[in-house]
Every structure is written in structure tokens, then in C-alpha cells.
Amino acid sequence: MSGESATSANSGSPKPPGTGRLGRLLQRSEAARGLSLLSPTLLIMFIGVAVPFGILIVMSFWTQIGFGFDTSPTVANYENFGERPIYGALLKRSLWMSSAATAATVLLCYPMAYFVAFHIHRNKMIWIVLITLPFWTSYLLRVFAWKVVLGYEGVINSALMTLGLIKAPLEFLLYSQSAVVITLAHAWAAFAILPMYVSLEKIDKSLLEAATDLGDGPVRRFLRITLPLSMPGVISASLLIFIPTTGDYITPALLGGPDGAMIGNLIQKQFGAINNWPMGATLSIILMLSIAAIALVFMFVTNFVRKRIS
Amino acid sequence: MSSQSYIRRPNRPLQVYAAIFLIVLYVPVLFLPLFSFNDSIYVKFPLTGFTTQWYVELFHREPVWAALMNSVRVGVTTSIIATGFGVFAAKAIIRYRIPGRGPLVGFIMLPLVVPGIIFGVALLVLLSQLGVPLSLYTVTIGHVIVCLPFAIATMIPRFEGFDPSVEEASADLGENAWWTFWRVTFPIVFPGILASLLLTFTVSFDEFIMAFFLSGSDPTLPMYIWGQLRFPKEFPSILAMASIILLVSFIVVFIGQWINRDAQATTLANEEDK
Numbered sequence: 134m135s136g137e138s139a140t141s142a143n144s145g146s147p148k149p150p151g152t153g154r155l156g157r158l159l160q161r162s163e164a165a166r167g168l169s170l171l172s173p174t175l176l177i178m179f180i181g182v183a184v185p186f187g188i189l190i191v192m193s194f195w196t197q198i199g200f201g202f203d204t205s206p207t208v209a210n211y212e213n214f215g216e217r218p219i220y221g222a223l224l225k226r227s228l229w230m231s232s233a234a235t236a237a238t239v240l241l242c243y244p245m246a247y248f249v250a251f252h253i254h255r256n257k258m259i260w261i262v263l264i265t266l267p268f269w270t271s272y273l274l275r276v277f278a279w280k281v282v283l284g285y286e287g288v289i290n291s292a293l294m295t296l297g298l299i300k301a302p303l304e305f306l307l308y309s310q311s312a313v314v315i316t317l318a319h320a321w322a323a324f325a326i327l328p329m330y331v332s333l334e335k336i337d338k339s340l341l342e343a344a345t346d347l348g349d350g351p352v353r354r355f356l357r358i359t360l361p362l363s364m365p366g367v368i369s370a371s372l373l374i375f376i377p378t379t380g381d382y383i384t385p386a387l388l389g390g391p392d393g394a395m396i397g398n399l400i401q402k403q404f405g406a407i408n409n410w411p412m413g414a415t416l417s418i419i420l421m422l423s424i425a426a427i428a429l430v431f432m433f434v435t436n437f438v439r440k441r442i443s
Numbered sequence: 444m445s446s447q448s449y450i451r452r453p454n455r456p457l458q459v460y461a462a463i464f465l466i467v468l469y470v471p472v473l474f475l476p477l478f479s480f481n482d483s484i485y486v487k488f489p490l491t492g493f494t495t496q497w498y499v500e501l502f503h504r505e506p507v508w509a510a511l512m513n514s515v516r517v518g519v520t521t522s523i524i525a526t527g528f529g530v531f532a533a534k535a536i537i538r539y540r541i542p543g544r545g546p547l548v549g550f551i552m553l554p555l556v557v558p559g560i561i562f563g564v565a566l567l568v569l570l571s572q573l574g575v576p577l578s579l580y581t582v583t584i585g586h587v588i589v590c591l592p593f594a595i596a597t598m599i600p601r602f603e604g605f606d607p608s609v610e611e612a613s614a615d616l617g618e619n620a621w622w623t624f625w626r627v628t629f630p631i632v633f634p635g636i637l638a639s640l641l642l643t644f645t646v647s648f649d650e651f652i653m654a655f656f657l658s659g660s661d662p663t664l665p666m667y668i669w670g671q672l673r674f675p676k677e678f679p680s681i682l683a684m685a686s687i688i689l690l691v692s693f694i695v696v697f698i699g700q701w702i703n704r705d706a707q708a709t710t711l712a713n714e715e716d717k
Contacts, residue, residue, distance in 0.1 A: 167539025171547065174532040174591060178551050181588040185565030192568055241464070248461045252454055262700045267468060269642060270692040271649035273665050274685045277672070278471040281478065281486050281682075288474055291487035322468060373556060380558020383651060387672070397560045404564055404656070414568065417561050424558075 193415040202411065210415035220399070220416065224423060227395040230310055231378035234317035238374050239367060241318065242325040246366070247359075249326075250333035261330070268323030276384050279316040283307045283388065308390025316388055317378045325370040332366030333359070361442060368435050375431075376424050396420055472689060479682035486678055497683040507684065510667035514648050517579055517663060521586040522644040528587075529594030529639055530632065536595070537602040555592045562588065563656035570657070577659035585653030590643040597642055597703060601635030604705075634702045641699035645692050664688070 193210055196203040214220045249260045267275065282288045283306040290302040306312060336359060344354045382397035389395065396416060403413030482492035501507055535541065536548055554562060566585055567577075575581060609631070613623040629636075651665040658666055668684060671677040 163539050164541055167535045167541040170531040170535035170539070171541065174528045174551060174595070175547065177528060177587065177591065178553075181566065181584065182550075182553060182562070185562070185569040188569050188572060189561075189565045244457060244460050245464045248454075248457050252457060258704045262697065262704070263465065264468070266693060266696055266700070267472065269645055269649075269696040270472075270689055271651075271665065271685075273649070273651040273668065274475070274689055275472060277668075277681070277685060278475050281474050282471050284486065286485060286487040288486075288488065291489075295488045319468070319471065376556045377558050380560050382558075382560045397558065400560055400564060401655075404567065410568065413564060417564055420558070421561060 189414045189417060192411050193418050195411040195414075197409045197411050200408075210412050211419075213412065214415060214419060223394065223396045223399055224420065226310075227379050227397070227420075228423065228427065230314055230393075230395060231317065231375055231381070234314045234321070234378050235371050235375040237314065237318040238321055238325045239329075239370050242322055242370070243329055243363075243367065246326045246329035246333055247363075250330055250336075261327075264326050265323040268321075272320060273383055275320055276316055276387050279312070279319070280307070280387050283312050283315075307388060308393060310389070310393045312388040313385050313393045313395070316384050317374075317381060320384070321374045321378060324373050328369040328373065329363060329366040332363045336362045361439070364435065364439055368432065371431065372428055376428060379424050380420055475682050475689065476686040479679065479686045481679070484676055484679055486682065497679040498687075501680050501683050504680075506662075506667060507664075510662050510664045513579055513661050514664040517583050517586060518644045518648040520583050521590055521647040522640045524583075524587050525590035525594040525643045526598075526636055526639040528591060529598050529643075530636060532591075532595050533598035533602050533635075534628070537599060538607065551595065552592045554589050555596075559589070559652035560656075563652050566653070567656045577657055579658070579661050579663075581657040581659070582654050582663060585657045586647040586650055589650060589653055590646050593646055594639045594643050597639040597699075598632065598635045601632045601703070605631045634705075638699040638703035641695050641702075645695050645699070649688070649692060 192202075194206040194208065196205075196207060196209060245264070249257065249264070253260050280287070284290070285302050285304070285307055287307065289306060290299075293299045294302065340358050340362075341354060344358050349357065379395075380397045380400075381395060382401055385393050385395040385398050386401075389398070400413050400416045400420070403409050403416060477490075478486050479497055480493055480495065481490050482494040482496075483490075532551065536544065541547065563585065566581075566588075570577065570581055610623055610627055613627045614620075618626065649665060650663075651669065654663045654666050655669070662670065664684075668681055671681055
């Protein structure tokens with residue numbers, strides 16, 4: 134969203150004459166003025182993001198001794214990760230579960246984004262606000278709501294039993310991987326719709342008219358024009374959901390149970406009950422690296438496919 | 444024109460789908476208020492009777508008020524800081540040609556995408572290495588980092604929507620940069636600032652992961668709720684609390700989005716023109 138706006142705004146560039154020495158100095162170069170306006174934010178993000186990341190990387194090479202650290206660098210934590218299958222299994226499961234959630238979200242949200250982009254002509258903003266409203270509200274409480282819905286004696290089970298459709302509660306609803314996937318897909322829907330909506334909205338409608346005039350039916354028209362042109366939105370939606378959900382912690386903690394635990398829960402335990410911070414740092418780094426690797430491969434493959442098609 | 448209307452004619456299945464989509468989006472959350480008025484400590488059908496006792500009980504609970512005040516303090520501080528920095532950042536991003544803008548903006552927007560747990564533990568490690576004790580201040584630091592991208596993203600359409608020549612005119616007429624900002628720029632972007640304050644306050648107020656790793660002995664409201672989730676008998680009062688929080692959040696966010704709607708509409712219209 135921001136990248137979009139950043140490129141479009143390159144045009145206007147005022148250069149009001151400065152008054153005072155500092156003003157003149159600052160206004161001498163546009164880049165310097167821009168950077169000086171941006172610098173407080175950059176500084177905060179540097180201190181709050183880049184520095185902690187650096188320390189996290191350093192710490193992943195330390196060892197926990199009791200309540201202190203042995204700071205002599207070692208790759209023991211990374212070897213540990215390779216040797217104990219539980220780590221790899223949890224990571225694989227997290228990646229799989231968030232892939233499933235991503236696929237579900239994108240598939241279910243695409244028609245909605247399409248609907249708002251092509252079939253809503255008045256009051257578009259109300260639709261956008263309605264769709265994105267839940268996203269701004271408490272993630273914890275939205276996950277809690279799903280616990281109420283899916284619980285052993287929750288909404289679905291008790292409703293089905295009251296109606297006499299089932300005798301005993303369905304146990305697979307809560308504390309399972311599917312519960313986590315459903316909740317993740319629901320919680321991140323707004324995030325998926327926005328980028329897809331923007332790229333659908335940008336499609337030049339005259340292309341669709343041209344396709345119709347040249348004899349394409351609705352299905353062919355969609356497959357040959359709308360879908361390829363909206364792919365950038367689909368790709369960014371996929372990444373925007375896949376990356377944060379892989380490291381999600383609340384949903385698996387509340388709804389996952391032992392079968393639905395994800396790598397985020399393990400990382401939290403290293404900083405909590407297990408009290409092995411360097412291992413937690415190592416797991417965080419490995420998580421980030423695997424997410425980055427998968428995101429890069431995904432982008433590469435989709436780009437490749439897109440080029441082959443067009 | 445005929446092909447235009449052919450493309451734009453209503454699509455019945457899609458309309459039904461959109462309606463179902465919106466219902467599914469909101470229904471799980473609506474069960475919280477429904478059961479919060481139910482006269483039973485078990486959250487299940489059939490409903491047994493109407494009561495407001497869970498709300499009354501909540502009202503008399505000391506720790507709830509303390510946690511609420513903590514969250515409000517953190518939220519207000521966070522929203523002011525994040526919005527303050529966000530105004531200048533959004534202006535810089537939209538108005539000036541900055542070398543390496545793409546990567547810089549990408550870096551600033553990282554907290555939107557990177558899993559919260561990574562930021563949480565990374566900040567925790569930094570603070571503990573510096574020997575900073577965990578408190579509401581450390582939670583605020585975490586929240587500012589989470590909220591800054593939201594503030595900037597809210598403000599960017601505002602700056603895109605206004606004509607830079609107004610600022611130039613002010614400068615040509617002899618105002619210095621400071622007064623140009625206060626008398627020209629600020630009033631124009633003010634709705635964006637208000638929207639950003641409301642939205643970042645809500646994000647901070649509802650934020651859990653950063654608070655989970657960075658709070659000391661004073662819990663924020665989400666932290667307090669998290670602690671109560673372990674006790675099944677507390678479920679009804681959590682439902683009551685959750686209903687209030689969600690209702691207030693929805694209203695605040697809706698107002699925020701509504702104030703800023705014309706800016707967003709301009710952006711969307713610009714997208715259409717391209």
C-alpha cells in the first residue's frame with residue numbers, strides 16, 4: 134500500500150526559500166530535507182528494530198548457564214536444532230499450517246475483493262471500512278471469540294447438541310491444527326483483501342470491454358485479463374499473511390493444544406519456563422531465515438510463471 | 444456503453460457470497476456480547492436467562508480498573524509519539540526525493556509484517572542486556588515501534604491528497620517553514636492526525652504480544668485478560684470485558700476511518716486514474 138503511494142508521489146517537489154541559516158542549510162538539498170524529516174522515525178526504528186535484531190543474532194551464539202550466559206561464541210544451539218527432531222518438526226508444522234491459512238485466506242478473500250472492486254459503485258469506502266474494521270480490534274479477543282465458538286462445550290457443539298444433531302461434542306473442533314488454521318484465516322482476512330482490492334481496482338476496465346468485444350466469455354475474460362493483472366495483489370496478500378502467521382503465538386496457545394502448537398510457542402517457552410534465552414534467539418533467527426527463504430522462492434516462482442504466461 | 448453495462452451488471456452469486464463473507468467475518472465476535480448477558484457461568488447453548496451481573500461484578504473489580512488505567516496511559520503516550528513521528532515521516536516520504544526511499548520505507552514498515560514474537564523477544568533481549576527493568580515504559584517503547592507503520596500508512600494518503608503549491612504559496616508570501624507548517628500543512632492534514640491518533644491508540648490498547656514480553660509487574664488490560672483466561676469460572680466476566688473493549692474499539696476505529704475517508708477516497712480515485 135505504502136509502496137504504491139510512494140512511487141505515485143514523486144512528482145511535486147516544492148522548494149520554498151528558507152529563512153534563517155538553519156533553514157537555508159536544510160533547504161539546500163531536497164534529499165537532506167526529506168531525510169531530516171524522516172530521521173527521527175529512522176532513528177527509532179534503528180534502535181527498536183535493527184539493534185535488537187543484531188543482539189538477537191549475537192545471543193544465538195551464546196550458551197545459557199543457570200541464570201547467566203556464557204558469551205564465548207559457539208554454534209552449539211544451531212547444532213542442537215539439527216540434532217533434536219522436535220525443533221525441525223515444529224518449524225515444519227508452523228510453515229505448513231500458515232501456508233494452509235494463507236491459501237484459505239487468499240482464496241476466500243479474492244471474490245470479496247473482486248466484488249468490492251467491480252460491483253460496488255457507490256459508497257466503496259463503507260465497504261472497505263466494514264471489511265477492515267475487525268482487523269484493528271483486539272487480536273487476542275478475536276482469537277478468544279473462536280475459542281468460545283469452537284470449544285468443547287462451545288457455540289457449535291452446544292448448538293448441535295441442543296438441536297439433537299449430535300450426541301457428544303465434536304472433539305476435533307478445539308485444540309487442533311484445523312482450529313488454528315480457521316482462526317488465522319479469519320483473523321487476517323482484512324490484511325488479504327486490501328492489496329488484492331487495490332490491484333483489482335487498478336485494472337483498466339476498457340481491457341475487459343475489448344476482451345468482450347473480441348468474443349471472450351466471462352470465464353476466459355477473467356482467466357486471461359483480470360486474474361493475471363491482479364496477481365501482484367495476490368502475491369503481496371499471500372506474503373502479508375504467510376510471514377506474520379508463521380510466527381503466531383496467541384492462536385496456537387489458545388486453540389492449538391499439543392497437536393496445534395507452533396514454533397512461536399516454543400520460542401516463548403525458551404524465554405519463559407525453559408529459560409534458555411540463547412536457544413530462543415537461535416529459534417527466532419532460524420524462523421526468520423526460513424520465512425525469508427520461502428518468501429524469496431515464492432516470489433521467484435510466481436514471477437517466473439507470470440513471465441511464462443505473458 | 445453496452446459492454447460496460449454487461450461487465451457491470453449485478454452478479455447475484457457474488458452478492459450472496461459477499462453477504463455471507465461479512466456475516467462470517469462478524470459473527471464469531473458477536474457471540475461474546477451474546478453470552479456476556481447469559482445467566483450461567485458455562486458458555487454454551489441453550490441460553491439460560493438474561494443478566495447484567497457479569498458487568499456489575501466487573502465494575503467492582505479493582506485490578507480491572509488498574510489494568511485499564513495502565514492500558515490507557517500506554518495507549519495515549521504511544522499514539523502521541525507514533526503520530527508525531529508519523530506526520531514528519533509521511534511528509535518526507537511523499538514530498539521529497541530521498542535516495543534509497545524504497546528500502547527505507549520497507550524498513551520502517553517491517554513491524555507490519557514480521558511476526559510480533561520476533562520483535563518482542565529481540566527488544567526483551569536488548570533491554571535486559573542494557574539492564575533496563577521491564578515496566579509500562581518498556582511496553583510503550585514496543586508499542587511505538589508497532590504503531591509507527593500504522594501512523595505513517597494512515598497519514599500518507601493525506602499528504603498525497605493535498606496540493607504542494609499551497610505550501611509554496613505560503614512560503615512565497617513570506618511565512619517561514621515553522622509557520623507554514625502550523626498555518627497551512629497542519630490544518631490540511633489534521634483529519635489524518637486525528638485518525639492516526641485514534642487508530643494507533645486502539646492498536647496499542649489491544650496489543651498483546653509486545654506487552655506479553657515487555658511488561659513488568661503492572662499488567663495492561665490484554666495482559667490481565669490473558670491471566671484470567673486460565674480460570675474457567677472467570678469466563679463470563681472476560682466475556683463482559685471483551686464485549687465492552689470490542690464495542691469501544693469498533694467505535695473508535697470507525698470514527699478514525701470515517702474522519703480520514705476523503706483522503707482514502709482520493710487515493711483510491713488516484714489509483715483508478717492511473
